[in-house]
Amino acid sequence: MLVRELTTDDLDAAWELGRFAFGGGQERPASTSVDVPGMTRYGAFDEAGRLVGKAVDLHHDQWWSGRTVPAADVGGVAVAPEARGRGVARAMLTALLAGAHDRGAAVSALYPTVAAPYRAFGWETAGVLRTVDLATSRLPRHRSAPHLTVRAGTPADLPAVADLYEQVTRHLNGMLTRRGKLFDFFAADGGLPGDGLTLVEEDGHLVGYATWQRGSGYGADSVLTVDEALATTAEAARELVGVLARWASVAPTLRLCPLDGDAVSVQLPLEAAREHERNLWMHRPVDVARAVSARGWPDHARGVVDFGLTDPIAEWNTGTWRLAVADGAAELTRIGGEADLRLDVRGFALLYAGAARARSVAQTGLLHTTGVEPDALDLLGVGGPAHLLDYF
Template sequence: MTVRELTAAELTDAWQLGRLAFGSDPQPPPAATTPRAGLTRYGAFDDTGRLLGKAVDLHHDQWWNGRPVTAADVAGVAVAPEARGRGVARALLRTLLREAHDRGAAVSALFPTVSAPYRACGWEIAGTLRTVALPTAALPRQRPTAHLSVRAGTPADLAAVTDLYEQTARHRCGMLTRRGPLHDTDELPYDGLTLVEDDGRLVGYAGWNRGRGYDRRSVLTVDDVLATTADAARELVGVLASWHSVAPTLHLTLLPGDALATVLPLESTREHDHDTWMHRPVDVTRAVRDRGWPPHVRGSVTFTLDDPLADWNTGTWQLDIADGAADLRRTDTDADLHLNVRGFALLYTGAATATAVAQAGLLHHRADVAPHALDLLAAGGPAHLHDYF
C-alpha cells in the first residue's frame, strides 16, 4: 500500500469513493474536484494504482484560552468496501499525522461516523456538537431595545461577523478561529443574516436557513447565532420569536454558557441532533506550549506518554505551568504516572479528570500513587467545537 497526496487528476475518483461511503449527491461540487488552499488530500493506493481510501487534513487553527493553535483537523475519511478491515484508514491517518507534524500542527479534531478506528489511532471522544429543537412560540418577546438597531446583513458584513465570533470564541478552548483560506468567502453561507448593532458596532448576529413551507412542520434552522451582550441576545431572541406564525419550530446550534443560553427557555428544548467529536495531540510539546493556560494555575508533573501512531510523542515528559503559559520537555526522571495518548486527549480538552482517565484504563499508576497531579493537564477547562467539518 502507498499513501501519498492526491493529484488534481485523482480528485474525481476520491469524490466517488466518498460519495459511495457517505451517500452524497452524485454530482460533485466544484470545490471537491479542484485543488484548494488550506487543506491536503491523501489517498491510499494498492500496487496496481487503484485508490483504496482517502482522507483530508484541514489546515485549521483552534482557539485555546486566547491563543490560536495550529490544527490538523480530519475529514472525509473513506475506504473502499473491498479494502475495509485491512489497515487502510490507519495508514492514511499515520501519514496525515506525520505530514501535519512536519508542517507545524499541534492538535487534531474530527467528527467520526464510528469511533473505534479513530480510538485505535489515538483520538478520543471529547465533546458533542448539539442542535436543539425549540418551539418558536416559547421564546420570550419584548419591546425593541432603544439603543440597539436590527438590520439584514450582506456579504460586506461577514468580516464584522467573524470579528464578533472571535470575541466569543477566543477565550474558550477548541473552537475554530474561522480564519484562513477555508473560511474566506464573499457570499452569505445562509439564506439570511440578522445583525444587531449598538451605535454601528456589531453586538449580535444570527445566520439562518428558512427551510420549506409555513405549516406546523415548518422549521427555521439557526446554525450560527451569537451575542456579546445580554441586551443583544434578547434582541436576537425577539427577532427569532417573530417567526412563530410561519416556522413553529427552531433548530438551534447553541454554545454552552454564552449570552444566548442565559435568555433562552432551555427547559423547552429537546435534542434534535448531535455530532460527537474527537481530539488528539499531533505534537504534545506544541499542544502544551502554544495554547493559553489559566493565569492562576501553577504546578509541575512528570509522566510517561505512549503514542503508537505518532512515536515522536512517546516518552517521559515534565509539564510545568505558571503565569498563563506552559512548557513540556523530555526528562530522564522516573515517572509514576503512565498515560495513553487517548488519556492525554481527555485531559487536554478538559473532558475528564485524571481519576476518571485512570478508571478508563488510559492512565496507569501504582496503588500508593494518586493520579491527581495530572489534573494539571486538564486545568484549561472544557473544550467546545461550534463548527461541523
Template structure:
C-alpha cells in the same frame, strides 16, 4: 491480514477517483461539486494505494486553527475518511491516519479534531470523544418575545457587514477552548452574497454586538422550521434582542433549530427546558504534537504547578516518552525527562485531559492512565485545567 499500502498526497488527476471512493462511502450525489475534483487551498488530500497502485483509501487534512484561551493553535482537522469496501478491516485507515499525522506534524500542526461516523477505528489511532455538537429544536412560540433595549438598533445584514460579523465571532470565541478561528483559505466566502437566507444584526452606537444568520426553509405549516446557522451575542441585551427577533417567526415557523453553545450569552436566555434533540454529532480530539499543543495554547495566569508523566503514542512516535509539564504565569512547557514516571498516560487520556473532558482519577478508572498501587493520579489534573472544550463548526 493487513493490506500493504503506500500513503501519499493525492495528485490533481487522482481527485476524481478519490471523490468516487467518498461518494460510495457516504452516499453522496452522483455528480461532484466543482471543488471536489480540483485542488483546494488550505487542505491536504491523502490517498492509500495497494501494491497494484489502486486507490483503496483517502482522507483529508483540513488546515484549521482552534482557539485555546486566547491563543491560536494550529490544527490538522480530519474529514472525508473513506476505505474501499474490499479493503476494510485490514489496516488501511490506520495507515492513512498515520500518514496524515506525519504530514501534519511536518507542517507544524499541534492538535487534531474530527467528527466520526464510528469511534472505534479512531480510538485505536489515539483520538477520543471530547464533546458533542448538539442541534436542538425549540417551539418558536416558547421563545421570550423580548423587545430590543432602547439603546440598541436592529437591522438586516448585508455582505458588507461580514467582516464585522467575523470580528465579533473572534471576540466571543477567542477566550474559549476548541472553537475554530474561522480564518484562513477554507473560510474564504464570496464578498457579494450572504452565506444564508438572512442575517439579523444588533448594534450599539454603530458597533456590532450580536448577529444571527438563519435559513428560512420551506412552507409555513406545522412542519415549517427556521434554522439558525450561526448566532453570537457579545452582551446579554444583544442575546435577548436576537431571541426576540427569532420569536417573531412563531406564526409561520413553529419550530426553531439551533446549536446552543454551552455557557454563552444566547444559551443563557433560551428556554432550554423546552428543547428536544434534533441531531447530535460526537467530536474527537488528539494531539498531533504534544509539545506544541501545550506550548501554543493559553493557560490561566493564576495556574502554577508541575507534573511528570510517561506518554504512549503508537501512531505518532515523536510524542512517546516521559515528559515534565510545567505551568506558570499563563505559560506552559513540556520538556523531555530521561527516566520513566509513575504516571503513564495513553494518548487518548492526554486528549481527554487536554480538552477538559475528564479528570485524572476518571482517566485512571477508564484505563487511560496507569499508575502503581497507592499512587495519586491527581497531579495530572494540571493538564486538564481550564475547563471543557467545545467544537461548534461541523466539518
C-alpha cells in the same frame, strides 16, 4: 499499499469513493475537483494503483484560552468496501499525522461515523455538537431596547460578523478561528453564509448576529434553521432571541446548535428543547510539546508534574515528560527515567480537552499510577472543557 498526497488527477476517483462511502448525490461541489489551499488530501492505493482510501487534513487553527493552536482536523475519511479491515485507515491516518507534524500542527479533531477505529489511532471523545429543536412560540419576548438597532445584514457586514465571532470564541477552548487560506477560499464568492443574516447593533457597532436558513413552507412542519446566533451582551442576546421569536407564525420550530453558557443560550428555554441531532467529536495531540506551549493557560494555574506518555501512531510523542505551568504559559520538556504517572495518548486527549479529570481517566485504564495519586495531572486540563460549533 501506497499512501501519498492526492493530485488533481486523483480527484475524480476520490469524489466517487466519498460519494459511495457517504451516500452522496450526483451533484459535485466545485471544490472537489481543484486544489484547495489549506487542505492536504491523502489517498491509499492498492497494488493495481486503484484508490481504495482517502482522508483530508484540514489546516485549521483552534482557539485555546486566547491563543491560536495550529490543527490538523480530519475530514472525508473513506475506505472502499473491498478494502475495509485491511489496515487502510491506519496507514492513511499515520501518514496524515506525520505530514501534519512536519508542517507544524499541534492538535487534531474529527467527527467519527464510528468511534472505535479512531480510538485505536489515538483520538478520544471530547464533546458533542448538539442540534436541538425549540417551539418558536416558547422563545421569550422582551421589550425592544431603545439603544439597540436590528437590521438585515449584507455581505459587506461579514468582516464585522467574523470579528464578533472571534470576540465570543477566542477565550474558549477548541473553537475554530475561521481564519486562514482554507476559510478564505470558501468565502471567496462573497455571499452570505445562509439565506439571511440578522444583525443587532449598538451605536453602529455589531453586538449580536444570527445566520439562518428559511426552509420551505409555513405550516406546522416548517423549520427555521439558525446556523449560528452569537452576542457579546445580554441585551443584544435578548434582542436577537426576540427577533427569532417573531418567526412563530410561519416557522413553528426553531433549530439551532446552542453554545453552552454563552449569552444567547442562557436566554433560551432549553429545558423545552428536543434533540434533533448529535455529532460526537474526538480530539488528539499531533505534537504534545507544541499542544502545551501554543495554547493559553489561566493565570492562576501553577504547578509541575512528571508523566510518561505512550503514542503508538505518533511515536515522537512517546516518552517521559515534565509539564510546568506558571504565569499564563506552560512548557513540556523531555526528561530521563520513568514516571509514576503513565498516560496513554487518549488519556492525554481527555485531560487536555477538559473532558475528564485525572481520577476518571485512571478508572478508564488510560492513566496508570505507581504509588501516587493521579490528581496532579488535572493541571493538564485547566481552563474548562473544549467546544466545537463547526462540523467538518
